[in-house]
Amino acid sequence: MKILLLGGGGREHAFAWKISQSPLCKKLYIAPGNAGTATCGENVALDIEDNGALHNFIVAHAIGMVVVGPEAPLVNGVWNYLHKMPGTSHVAVIGPSMQGARLEGSKSYAKRFMAEFGIPAASYREFVAAKPDDAVNYIRKKARVPIVLKADGLAAGKGVVICQDKETAVAELQDMLGGKFGEASRKVVIEEFLSGIEFSVFVLTDGESYKILPVAKDYKRIGERDTGPNTGGMGAVSPPPFVNEVMMKKVEERIIRPTIRGLKKRGIEYQGFIFIGLISVDGEPFVIEYNVRMGDPETEVVLPRLKNDLVELFIAVKERRLAGVTIETDERAAATIILASGGYPGGYPKGKTITGLGTAGDSIVFHAGTKNSGGKLLTNGGRVLAVTSLGKTFRDAIAISNKNAAAIEFEGKYFRGDIGFDL
Ligand SMILES: Nc1ncnc2c1ncn2[C@@H]1O[C@H](COP(=O)(O)OP(=O)(O)O)[C@@H](O)[C@H]1O
Ligand SMILES: [Mg+2]
Known part of the structure; x- marks a missing residue:
């Protein structure tokens, strides 16, 4: 094929x-x-x-x-x-399908879907640009801090703002409804703040049945110990050790099954990945968001642990035979560390020469923002490389990736040396 x-x-x-x-x-x-x-x-x-x-x-x-x-x-x-x-x-x-993609493309749609099918998530209200006073009144009179504001539509990962006090939230909300993220923030979801540890569950579905892929945790902040602005992701680990069988049973029963049931009930064509962003609040899973594709950099730790032939899995999805498939997982842990261009997630230069890839033989180096030019390998994005390793434990995997992340060179290279610090 x-x-x-x-x-x-x-x-x-x-x-x-x-x-x-x-x-x-x-x-x-x-x-x-x-x-x-x-x-x-x-x-x-x-x-x-x-x-x-x-x-x-x-x-x-x-x-x-x-x-x-x-x-x-x-x-x-x-x-x-x-x-x-x-x-x-x-x-x-x-x-x-486009209808299924709304689970990611509209926060409001996703919240309504979860409410309809009894899927645990933060309680919420939604407001539109035509009635900004409703939203302001809600924040001043009802909402509890911290206040989570979410632009309804796609906003390149920048559409969620968590405000520590009400007046900041009012100002931010007015900016959003006023078009800070264009059409994407003409509608805003205000959510209850959930406190806990986040992880990601990946499901492959053929629309009838589903299979759960290896679980992962990513690191979104640019700075060590989760400080500084959000990025596309600076590293990931699979599996996160705190996600045990008891947790996964809850996730499957309370979240995955009702999600698949909901898609069927709504007649939505869905043959692909569902990425469920979860938060464990005192051991109980809640959905933070759905994405309708795999995560990046989580894919760089999930696929190296998947033993199945991926094309065979995809054909089973197309032919709706997923129920008969067994997912085989490498028992080893995987970790990936992103090498980023200096300045990212703000402005950064491109076209810097990358050297030292040849020495990273005990890692798999996935390219993110790179290009070939005149026989040279050059940086071509904010996130440049993902250095993935497998190890007996996640700490072993991280140690190998750290060693190779240090050995690969390009001007302005930055990476977090603390991936897994919280595990
Ligand atoms: N209800 C919530 N309570 C606490 N933190 C939240 C909540 N919703 C989102 N967040 C935080 O904001 C991040 C981004 O939110 P998310 O809904 O995943 O939006 P997106 O990935 O589309 O920007 C989450 O990973 C989480 O850290
Ligand atoms: Mg997210």
């Missing part, structure tokens, strides 16, 4: 690495990819949010399967478009 993978970050290099190991994959294209994915298949310059361009490419190259890395093409309806168009209606698209 010929496969087209959409995206160009560390998550996509991990997907490309895993897909290219499958004898079922005859040819892999990655759009747009990076210098790492180019070692697993052929990078193609396609606009992944242009459904027409994707359709043309898929037909011209007889692609049988499309694996969607990031959320944007899903929210943009790539599933629906390919499904209805002649020549691509048979193609397996790993990712939900």
Whole structure:
């Protein structure tokens, strides 16, 4: 089968690495990819949010399967478009329909979904730009601090603001409803603040049945000991040791099953990954958010622990045979450490020469923001590389990644040396 993978970050290099190991994959294209994915298949310059361009490419190259890395093409309806168009209606698209993608594309939609299907989550209210006074009154009279404000739509990971006092919250809310995040914040969800430790559960579903993939925890802050601004993610560990069988039983019964049931009940076509962002509050799991794709950098620790042939799994998803599949997991722990460009998550330079990859042989180095130019490997993004290692324990894995993160060089390189500090 010929496969087209959409995206160009560390998550996509991990997907490309895993897909290219499958004898079922005859040819892999990655759009747009990076210098790492180019070692697993052929990078193609396609606009992944242009459904027409994707359709043309898929037909011209007889692609049988499309694996969607990031959320944007899903929210943009790539599933629906390919499904209805002649020549691509048979193609397996790993990712939900536009309706399913609303679980990530609209916080308000996700909150309503969870409320309807009895899925534990923070209590909430929602407000719209047309009635800002309702929201201000709610904050001044009813809300309890800290106050969690969430832009309804996609806001590049910046749409959630946690305010420690009411007046800050009022000011922030007015900015949001006033269009701070464009259309995405014309509606705002105000949530109860939950206090606990976060982790991520990844589910693969064929719309009928589901399989739970290895659990992970990521580190979002730029600074050590979880300080400073949020990033796309600076590292991850799988499995997080505090997520035990008792917790996973609660997650499966209270959250995963009702989620799948809810999708079916609403008639939503969903054949792909569900990323459930969870928080453990005194040992009880609550959903923080849904994402409709795998996480980055969590994919870089989840896929190296998955023993199954990923293409075989995807075909089972397409044919709705997932119930008959057994997920096999490497018992070892995995950790990944992100090497970032100096300045990230603010402004940063690109085009710095990367050296020392050859010495990182006991890690798997996934590329995130890299490109080849004139025979050299150059930085090409804020997050540059993800250094993944496997070890008997997560501490062993982290130690190997730390050693190799130190040995790889590029000007301005930054990484957190404390991944796993809280475990
Ligand atoms: N109700 C809540 N209580 C406490 N912290 C929250 C709550 N909702 C979100 N957060 C924090 O904000 C982060 C981002 O929120 P999330 O809903 O995952 O938005 P997104 O990833 O789309 O920016 C979460 O990872 C969590 O740390
Ligand atoms: Mg999140």
